[in-house]
Amino acid sequence: xxxxxxxxxxxxxxxxxxxxxxxxxxxxxxxxxxxxxxxxxxxxxxxxxxxxxxxxxxxxxxxxxxxxxxxxxxxxxxxxxxxxxxxxxxxxxxxxxxxxx
Amino acid sequence: xxxxxxxxxxxxxxxxxxxxxxxxxxxxxxxxxxxxxxxxxxxxxxxxxxxxxxxxxxxxxxxxxxxxxxxxxxxxxxxxxxxxxxxxxxxxxxxxxxxxxxxxxxxxxxxxxxxxxxxxxxxxxxxxxxxxxxxxxxxxxxxxxxxxxxxxx
Numbered sequence: 001x002x003x004x005x006x007x008x009x010x011x012x013x014x015x016x017x018x019x020x021x022x023x024x025x026x027x028x029x030x031x032x033x034x035x036x037x038x039x040x041x042x043x044x045x046x047x048x049x050x051x052x053x054x055x056x057x058x059x060x061x062x063x064x065x066x067x068x069x070x071x072x073x074x075x076x077x078x079x080x081x082x083x084x085x086x087x088x089x090x091x092x093x094x095x096x097x098x099x100x101x
Numbered sequence: 102x103x104x105x106x107x108x109x110x111x112x113x114x115x116x117x118x119x120x121x122x123x124x125x126x127x128x129x130x131x132x133x134x135x136x137x138x139x140x141x142x143x144x145x146x147x148x149x150x151x152x153x154x155x156x157x158x159x160x161x162x163x164x165x166x167x168x169x170x171x172x173x174x175x176x177x178x179x180x181x182x183x184x185x186x187x188x189x190x191x192x193x194x195x196x197x198x199x200x201x202x203x204x205x206x207x208x209x210x211x212x213x214x215x216x217x218x219x220x221x222x223x224x225x226x227x228x229x230x231x232x233x234x235x236x237x238x239x240x241x242x243x244x245x246x247x248x249x250x251x252x253x254x
Contacts, residue, residue: 006197008132013193015125021186030115030161034122037153041129044145048214052136057213060141061227064219067148068234072241074153078160079248085164 008049016042029081029091033074040070115161119154126150138214 015038022035044063051059085091126149133142223231 008136009197010194011132013190013197015129017186017190017193024182028115028166030157030164030166031118034118034157037149038122038125041126041149044141045129045132048133048136048138048141051213052138055213057218057222060138060214060219061222063138063141064144064223065230065234067144068238071148071153072238074156075245076241076248078156079245082160082163083248091164091166 005049005053009046012042012046012049015039015045027092027094029084029093029096032093033077033081037070037074040066115166116158119157119161122157123150123154126154133214136214140214140216140219 019035019038019042022038023032026032026035044066047059047063047066051057051063081091084096088096090096126145130142130145130150133139133145
């Protein structure tokens, strides 16, 4: 069986929805964050697949930028989670329900 | 191989989650290799499976979380959520397969994923975004240093 673009797109959408489910279902901030990474990865997979099948490099450039921004975002987000944990001793979103620190 | 991914957001132990995420990243990098995006595959392994996941594991160990206790599941919300999820996945797949598959670009095979192609593009056509990204990384670094100071004032 020949693997076409659609197979990659379906796999990517499945991974995306698993990540979305992780963000929506779980209460643990760290796991929400990891699921977010999973969603970004699904987008990367779709972009690289399209770039390959269209024989055009722009998609991969975009993936490069997405990976860079994701790395920056992970660093900042984890620092924020650690700061929050220091203040509240908790990482569960249903416990973190006050706007005041 | 990708059946492993499914368990990723569902395990109770956070470290298990992170390890499954590493496996996922590595598999996606393997798919990049299959798509002849060799540079992207190596970047994926180095940045995601390397740096980002090490950061995650550091924070998990730092926070020293207990294994999550079982929460009471509400049947109604599971039902509605399951239906919504299935509906969105089905819509997605239907949209994808509704059209006939786009034809592949004809002609000679250019390895668009090679490092030299991407490097040339990055330093000519995409020079400005490249520099902006470096400034963004610097800003993120400063922000992290500021955030992790002892007292947030």
